[in-house]
Amino acid sequence: MxxxxxxxxxxxxxxxxxxxxxxxxxxxxxxxxxxxxxxxxxxxxxxxxxxxxxxxxxxxxxxxxxxxxxxxxxxxxxxxxxxxxxxxxxxxxxxxxxxxxxxxxxxxxxxxxxxxxxxxxxxxMKFHPLHRRAKELIEEGKLGKPVLGRAQLTTWYPDIPGAWRQDPEKGGGGALIDMATHCYDLLRWLMGSRIVQVYAIANTQTFGYPVDDSSTTLLLFEDGAHGVVDSFFNIPDPAVRNRLEVYGDRGSIMAEGTIGQSGAGNMIACLMKEVGGYDAQQERRPEDFPAEEIKAGPANMYALEVDYLSECILKDREPEVNALEDGLEIMKVVDAAYESSRTGRAVSI
CATH class of the missing domain: 3.40.50.720 (NAD(P)-binding Rossmann-like Domain)
Structure with missing residues (x-):
């Protein structure tokens, strides 16, 4: 071959x-x-x-x-x-x-x-088998219209002499540009809509380096859906589950541990065939939630992203996943997020 x-x-x-x-x-x-x-x-x-x-x-x-x-x-x-x-x-x-x-x-x-x-x-992370399965469920309409996406990617990254990610001239920023970008990209892909406005807080709470060790971003998607991304350098690794949540008007998809380098994690879906009227009692018993585990075969995300581009080269086909134009859009979100953090205002893209 x-x-x-x-x-x-x-x-x-x-x-x-x-x-x-x-x-x-x-x-x-x-x-x-x-x-x-x-x-x-x-x-x-x-x-x-x-x-x-x-x-x-x-x-x-x-x-x-x-x-x-x-x-x-x-x-x-x-x-x-x-x-x-x-x-x-x-x-x-x-x-x-x-x-x-x-x-x-x-x-x-x-x-x-x-x-x-x-x-x-x-x-x-778009090549994670569970993320791909979530994308399929959303595109099949099982979730209804997506209304809210939340993604979390956090790690413990203390002061390290000479670390380029802790130098704003070399990394462009801190936790927001390094990790929140993964979440922006993943949510935009799953929600199926462009990010058109952001409100962000990016500051340094814990360490001595001149880049942000803390970032929280509110997102507005073009179709009206909302998004929340939290990425921090100052929370111990064992204390964080790196959660992914997507909610629609017919249910939800929730995952733990799928966001990250390992390709591991688990995912459940709560998909409603019918949605009743308003429940004034607001009783939410576990047995009332029709949650099911979402399963997908094992795969190496890094091997898949390389092979995807290799296949595009061999077949002379333009990439549709992770195209550079998508990366440019994410950088527009980053620029807007840092501007929002500096000014204290929401910024349109």
């Missing part, structure tokens, strides 16, 4: 923990080279995966045996490296967020379109 030959720019962090291992089990994606720095890190990755090694972006992009690159570097490097990949004729998967600002994201989108390369962004 024909395979897409991949190179990785930035072979540490999430690439080494999740994405490269996902590539290794693929039928249509093959890792052929890594590029990282310092040199010792690049050599270590090349030995670990038994592939070619490069020490500069220019050199790995010049390799004619590479069809596509996965860019997993700090956010402040995304624009420069993605534009370079496009100009070199390489398809690319770009880690999230696409850039630090919407204006930077626009340059990435424009470069990819002018070069005619296939490109996607690394919001892998």
């Amino acid at each position: 024909e395979k897409v030959r991949w190179g990785v720019i930035g072979a540490g962090g999430i690439a080494d923990r999740r994405t490269i291992p996902g590539m290794l089990g693929s039928r249509i994606s093959e890792l052929v080279a890594v590029m990282s720095w310092p040199k010792e890190d690049a050599d270590r990755a090349a030995r670990k995966y038994n592939v070619k090694v490069y020490y500069t972006v220019e050199d790995i992009l010049a390799d004619p045996e590479i069809d596509a690159v996965y860019i997993a570097t700090p956010v402040y490097l995304h624009k420069e490296q993605a534009v370079a990949a496009a100009k070199a004729g390489k398809h690319f998967l770009l880690e999230k967020p696409i850039a630090r600002t919407a204006s930077e994201a626009e340059e990435v989108v424009r470069a990819a379109r002018e070069a005619g390369v296939k490109a996607t962004e690394g919001y892998m």
